[in-house]
Amino acid sequence: MQSDIRKWFMKKHDKGNGNAAKPEKPNTATSQPETSPPAAASPDKPVHESGEGSGRRKTSKYFATDSQKPKDEKEIECTPAKRKTEKSREELNCDVKPPSAKRVHKGDEDEDFVLPSLKKNSAKDTPTKKLKSGSGKGIAQKSVDSDESDEEVPDDKTVKSPFKAAGRGAGGRGAAAAPAGGRGRGGGRGGFMNFGERKDPPHKGEKEIPEGAPDCLAGLTFVISGTLDSLEREEAEDLIKRHGGRVTGSVSKKTNYLLADEDIGGRKSTKAKELGTAFLTEDGLFDLIRASKPAKPPVREEPKKKTADKAVESLPKRSPKKVERKDQGGSALARKVGPTNSASGVSLAKQNGQTVGHSLTWTEKYRPKLPNDIIGNQSLVKQLHDWLANWNEQFLHTAKKGKGKKQNDGGAKKAVLISGTPGIGKTTSAKVVSQMLGFQAIEVNASDNRGKADAKIFKGIGGSTANSVKELVSNEALSANLDRSKHSKTVLIMDEVDGMSAGDRGGVADLIASIKISKIPIICICNDRYSQKLKSLVNYCLVLTFRKPTKQQMAKRLLQIANNEGLQVNEIALEELAERVNGDMRMALNQLQYMSLSMSVIKYDDIRNRLLNSAKDEDISPFTAVDKLFGFNGGKLRMDERIDLSMSDPDLVPLIIQENYINYVPSFAGKDDNGIKRMNLLARAAESIADGDIINVQIRRYRQWQLSQTSSFASCIIPAALLHGRRETLEQGERNFNRFGGWLGKNSTVGKNLRLLEDVHAHLLASREYNSDRETLRVDYFTLLLKRLTEPLQTLSKDEAVQNVVELMDAYSINQDDFDTIVELSKFQGHRNPLDGIPPAVKAALTKAYKQGSSLRVVRSADLITLPGIKKAPKKRVAAMLEPVEDTLAEEDDDALAESEEENSSDTEDMENIDKQLKMDFQSNSSKGIQVKLDLKNTGNSNAKKTPANNSKESSQSGQKKGGRGSGAAAKRKR
Amino acid sequence: MLWVDKYRPKSLDKMLVHEEVAKNLKKLVTEQDCPHLLFYGPSGSGKKTLIMAVLRQMFGAGAEKVKLENKTWKINAGSRTIDLELTMLSSTHHVELNPSDAGFQDRYIVQEIIKEMAKNRPIDTKGKKGYKVLVLNEVDKLSREAQHSLRRTMEKYSASCRLILCCNSSSKVTEAVRSRCLNVRINAPKEDEIISVLEFIGKKEGLQLPPGFAARIAAQSNRSLRRAILSFETCRVQQYPFTNNQVILPMDWEQYISEIASDIMQEQSPKRLFLVRGKLYELLINCIPPVIILKRLLSELLKKLDAELKHEVCHWAAYYEHRMRLGQKAIFHIEAFVAKFMSIYKAFLIATFG
Incomplete structure (x- = not known):
């Protein structure tokens, strides 16, 4: 199957060759790459000489297309001496200019695009001169290479430094390219988006990526x-x-x-087959690229003198030149501009640089002057134009002329929101747009104070902008009313309206x-029209x-500008720039200008x-981060x-790692028959x-x-480093994806249950029968309590059991919620539910019996009673009070309670009511077994409107407790 | 009412165990001036019972009329104010609270709340005692800072306030605090003491105890009187006419942990580790303190382990318990212990059986 496809590919490929007429030479090379050495020999040879080593080859190739090209060619064609005139002129320039160039450079020009070339010229000149005697062109070129490699720092000194440095420079560049590639591979952007969709390439990183003519x-x-x-x-x-x-995508x-x-x-x-598009394998692509340029990194020193010359002779005729011609066909303009600029442009640039280039940034310099210059959104601009053009007719005239016909266009808005x-x-x-229509634009942006105009100062006498805006808006009304004839039209541009905040109340x-x-018309501008702040504004505006403009549109405009500035860029590179800045034209221009400072030729790679x-x-x-950390790679x-990945969410990533590390079969363990290695790694990771x-905790x-960082190291990187590999499922039916960290959920359940347990504990404490802590309650008491609470229901007869x-429950003042809590906390997965059977x-009988009993039940629980009528929960919650058995002590107790309650919230009348009520209750209630009856019901009634939950009147006499209990439950729920 | 609470002795005279201690305490209290007290000893030995009895001895029945309050305190801690909620049991004469409930903010409780309560002289109607008593539970869980602030309070307000501290381990209470108190060590009751208590209860309840039955309960109780009585009653609920070979059921969670232990012993694999994690979570969700889980798990594992591995496993358990106290997410540490155990045990199995 595979071979079939290949064959097919090849056939198509050949066909493709026929179709694609242009890259003939490369194609011949691809179609019989290594099979016919004689054929390949001829293109190979020049290759040897023109540039050696991949790094150098690359640079020299760059060189060929760059603005230095003329020079290159000039040098190359030294013997033919075709362009002697030009060359001499240039050399003259070079010889003369260096000092000035340096000066200009020091003056930090904005547009020193000429400079690098200039300097290079000068720099090159010196070495070539020196070298002319000793070595041939090859070396001269080498020095050129060094120029290129140092292009980031166009410093004469580095260039003048000896050759070895130059050679090293080239090497360094080659080396530098490699990690860049590696980065692309590892953290390729967008790579994670497709995770799972696409497999990793089978022979990833194994092939050498060829360098070709640019x-x-x-x-x-x-x-x-x-x-x-x-x-x-x-x-x-x-x-x-x-x-x-x-x-392209399709x-x-x-x-x-x-x-x-x-x-x-x-x-x-299928589509490609339909259209007869040529298929190309990756190897085919490599060959295509390789063919455009010397394939083998040849020995450096050998082809020095005559071979070099020869090569130089043959080279221009061959591929490089052709390629240049070809691609320069596209940017012929640029190319033409290039030489003239560099030749005559020294003076020009000086003028340019000193006069214009100084002050203006490109973003200002190339700000569109006409609506048509604006990139993209043309229809919106047109809409804006129409709106503004019709504004006066629509709003002023209609307002002036008959009132009945006011605003014939119902949808028309008085302002625009862009x-x-x-x-x-x-x-x-x-x-x-406003300029074109003759409006005078007044811009108010975030740098001005835009707070609410002071209403007291009428018609803006105060100095604040807000007032002047008011003044403007209303004054224009005056002027518009008074002298229409003048037509001094004004438009107010409110910039960055979504930035109106704190200060702009x-x-x-x-x-x-x-x-x-x-x-007057108002144009508002914002970044995010869905912002909460602008919600009301949107209704009054035409939105x-x-x-974002497309990258092609942007690239087109950028290319214009680059050409204007004498910058050599190809369109692909600009498209890439447009894509990278995410449609932000201003940023693109800033980047371009910044790059122009250091280089005159901008490549895709730059x-x-x-x-x-x-x-x-x-x-x-966080999931992607964990996937990546644990993945095969x-x-x-x-x-x-790794640190970046684990710090992408320093809270969640460790949790997800902890949740999933058991699932990974570490590739680290290698062959692991009995799993002992994996177990050891797991223990270490844990x-x-x-x-x-x-x-x-320390943090x-x-x-x-x-x-x-230490934390993310310990909790993410080390476990991932130990265990990265294949993920397997541990449970049946589990999906083989990383689970979300379970700790968070479990922890919150633990917290909830602790609160419930605390409630039970409080009730038990309040029953006065119990005096241990919470932990003991769960660990020691629960088993028995549960047994005592459920066992009778299962074994005894109904009435007996319920009783x-x-x-x-009464003895321990356990209420029904507590009952549920006790059952809930004693459930274990895989164990019998205690309520079964x-x-x-x-x-039902139990519930009923408990509720019945509630009428007689005293307030035992320390349920924190919300006081009716007090909206806020009182700071000190009133607790129920337990009556001692001895009657004699009731008085004292009563006092104590009253005392404490008065202390608690003596400032509220309700509280006093309660106190009185309590006293009354105490006095009336002398029976021994029954203890305090907190008559919350009464207070509840007195505030019946506020607490409708409490107005079950029929129980007001007997069911006092119930009321209290109900509100207590409410309090708990609130908590 | 449960027997534990029903037969809890209410006064110092009625103590069945620690009679000696009770006698001394009675003397101490009746001789007017009582120093600060620090009760320490294992759980289930009767500290709380003694404290309640002491209070009753001091203030009479009034000390038993407690009410439960849940107060929110506003504390000014430098730049910000902190709201602290605290449950306290109080009578007219004493206040009982659990300062370690506030977690790492326990310092403020000691600094502000306790100080404030200590400052106020009680309005003593009967003029019996010129001071009131603060009972602080779980003092060993207090942070170091809190304990440091406590010692000043103890000295400064000793005129109006006595502290009774209660904890399991006195080694976690700082030297300074310990030296300011009268330390009362409450031993775990001996097994025959437990047996006698059980028999006493049995007699009161009118039960027929088969010979040796109480001894079996006592043996399983780990010398905790509370647990002995509780499991005694559990047996009663389970099956009344006691039979001689009646199984004394462990606590529900203990049962669960022993299941986990046998899971671990059966198979050591990532799959099993994952299963165990789920069960550990289950225990934690049911509010079993992680330290107790780890301890119990270790003892369950040790039961089935070969002697030569015991040292190592104990070492690792201690290692992870220590780290668990340093950390926050207990499950991580317990799981790490299980993973470690699995890896050790697996290596051992392979080495012995190939």
Whole structure:
């Protein structure tokens, strides 16, 4: 099957060659890569000389397309000396300029795009001069390479430093490229999004990724399908883009190749077959790239003199030049501009730089002047334009002329609310449009105080902006009314309305009021129209939601600007930039300007590297983090990546790890017949997780936040490092995904149960029969209590059982909730439910009996009684009071209670009522067994409106207790 | 009413065990001035009973008229105010509370609340005693800071207030506090003492005790009188005419732990570890204190273990218990112990049986 596909691929591929006329030479090379050495020899040879070593090759290739190209060529074609004039001119420039260049550089120009080249010229000149005698062009080129490698720091000195440094520089660059690639592989952005959908490439990272001419894939469009052999999809995309190709999501007629290593028969491949698109394997892609450029890293020193010359002669005719021509076809303009700029541009740049470039940032400099310049959202801009153009007619004239016909357009709003992400030109559009229509724009933004206008100062005498806004809005009414003829039209732009906060009290409300009375159009601008603050404002405004411009649109505009500034960038790179900044034009321009400071030629890779950091700041869900840490490749992650992952949510990740670490079969253990290795690793991991817990206590309790990394190390990284590997299921029917950390739920259940237990404990304490602590209650008492409470119900006859149980409950003042708690806390998974075997009739009888008894029951429980009529729970809760057996002591007790109650809340009348009531109760109630009757019912009645729960009147005489109990339960529920 | 509470001696004269201690205490109290007291000893030995009896001796029946209060205290701790909720049992003469309930904020209880209560002289109607009594439970669970603040209070307000401290282990009470109290060690009652108590109860309840039955209960009670009486009554509920070979059931949770232990011994695998985790959670949810779980688990495991592994396993249990006290999430530590045990035991099994 596989081979079949391959064959098919090959056939298609050949066909593709026929179709795609352009990259002939590469194609010939690909179709018979190593089989025909003679054929390959000729392209190979020049390759040897033109650039050696992959790193150097790359740079030299860059070189070929860069603005230095002329120079390169110039050097290369030294012998032919075709462009002698130009060369001499340039050399002249170089010779003359260095000092000035340096000066200019020190002046920190904004647009020193000429500078690097200048300097390079000068720098190069010196070495070439020195070298001309000794070595040949090859070495001269080497020095050029060093230039390139040092392009970030265009410092003359480094360039002038000896060759070895240069060589090393090139090597260093090569080395630097590798980790970058590695990063792409490991933490490829978006990679996690597709986790589970796509497998890892089978031979990941095993193949050497070829270097090719930078634009060898220019004009080609690729679609990637399925899993590739060695590259992650992102890497492949990257590779293609780096070489000037385009990657799209779906197959269309324009697609040149479908990149796939296996035929998964998906939609893409069927479509491609339909359209006859060529299939390309990953190897094919590599060959394609490789063919565009010297394949082997040859020996360096050998081809020095004549070979070098020869090569130089042959080289220009061959691929590089052709490629250049080809791709420069696309950006011919840029290319043309390039040389002229660098030749004549020194003076020009100086002027430019000194006059314009100084003061303005590009974002200001290239701010659109006309509505048509605005990128994207054209229809919205048009809408804005129409609205503003019709504003006066709509609101002023109708208002003036007949009142009956006021606002013929019902949907018309007096203000506009523009919303959209930053940097997509909201403010700009507002300004440009109003400017075009001849309105005078007054901008009020977050830098001004926009609080509610002081109502007392009428018509804005005060200095605050708010007042002046009011003044403006209403004054315009005046002016509009008085001299219409003048047409001094004004528009108010309220920028950043969602930023109206703390200082701007009543800002939005005031703004709405202003809109209502306004005689001038108001344009409000915000970032998030769904913001809570703007909810009311939205009703008064016509809402225009700006969208992000597409990357193509942005790239187009960016290219214009880059060309204006003499910056050499290709469109693919700019598209990448547009994508990276997430549609923020302003940010794109800022980035571009910043990059222009250090380089005059911007490649795809530069943008990638520079903006890598911003791409990295994506949210990683804790699950993804755990997946990554525990995954097969978990062992290959760098330490900082692991820390990043585990710190992505320092609370949740450890919990998820703890929940799931048992499920992983560590690849670390290797062959492990009896599982002892895994068990040992588990024990170590468990200990480490426990360590994490201890450290966490230190962090939280003693605020040792510097330990947070140690904590994530102990609780996440070590367990993951020990156990990463395959996940297996431990339970039948479990899905093979990481579970959410169970600790949180269990902990909250524990907390709830502890509270319930505390309630039972309090009741038992209040019964005065019990005096131990909570722990003892659960550990020692519960077994027996449960037995005493449930066993009779199962064995004895109904009446007897109920009586028995109720007696016990009364003795310990256990109420029905407590009963449930006791049963609940004694349930064990896999054990018999203690309530099993109790007939429902008995249960019902028990409830009934208990409730009946409640009329006679004293307030035994310390249920914290909410005092009716007092909204807030009293600080000191009134507790029930237990009556001693001796009658004589009743008085004393009574006093004590009254005393304490008065103490508690003597300031409320209700309390006094209660006190009186209590005393009365005590006096009337001299019987021995019955103790205090807290007549809460009465107080409840006195406040019946407020506490409807208490107004069961029929029980007011006998069921006093019940009332108290009810409210007690309510109190508990509240808790 | 349960027998434990029904037959709890109410006065110092009626003590069945610790008669000597009771006699001394009575003397101490009747001779007017009573120092601060620190009762310590294992649970189920009768500390609380003694304390209640002492209070009764001091204040008469008034000490038994307790009410339960749940108070919220506002405490000014520097920059912020803290709300503390505390349950206390109080009579006119004494207040009983459990300061360690407040967790790591127990310091404030000692500093503010206890101090405040200690400051106020009781309004003593009968003029019997010029002081009131504060009973503090579980003093050994107080944090170090709280104990430090306690010692100053003890000295400063000793004129108006006596403290009675109660704890299991005096080693966790600081030297300073201990030296300010009269330490009263309450031993766990001996087995024959327990037997005599059980027989006393049996006689009062009119039960026929088969010979040796009480001894069996006593042996299983781990010398905790409370537990002995409770399981005595459990047996009574279970089956009355006692038979000589009647099984004395352990507590429900003990039963569960021994199931866990046999699970662990049967198989040592990740799957089993996962199962055990679930069961441990079950215990924790039922409010069994983690320390007790670990202790019980160890003793269950030791029962079935070969002698040569016992040392090592005990070492690890102690190791993880210590760490559990340092940490917060008990389950992690118990699970780590189980994992460790599994790995040790598995290695041992492989080494012995291949």
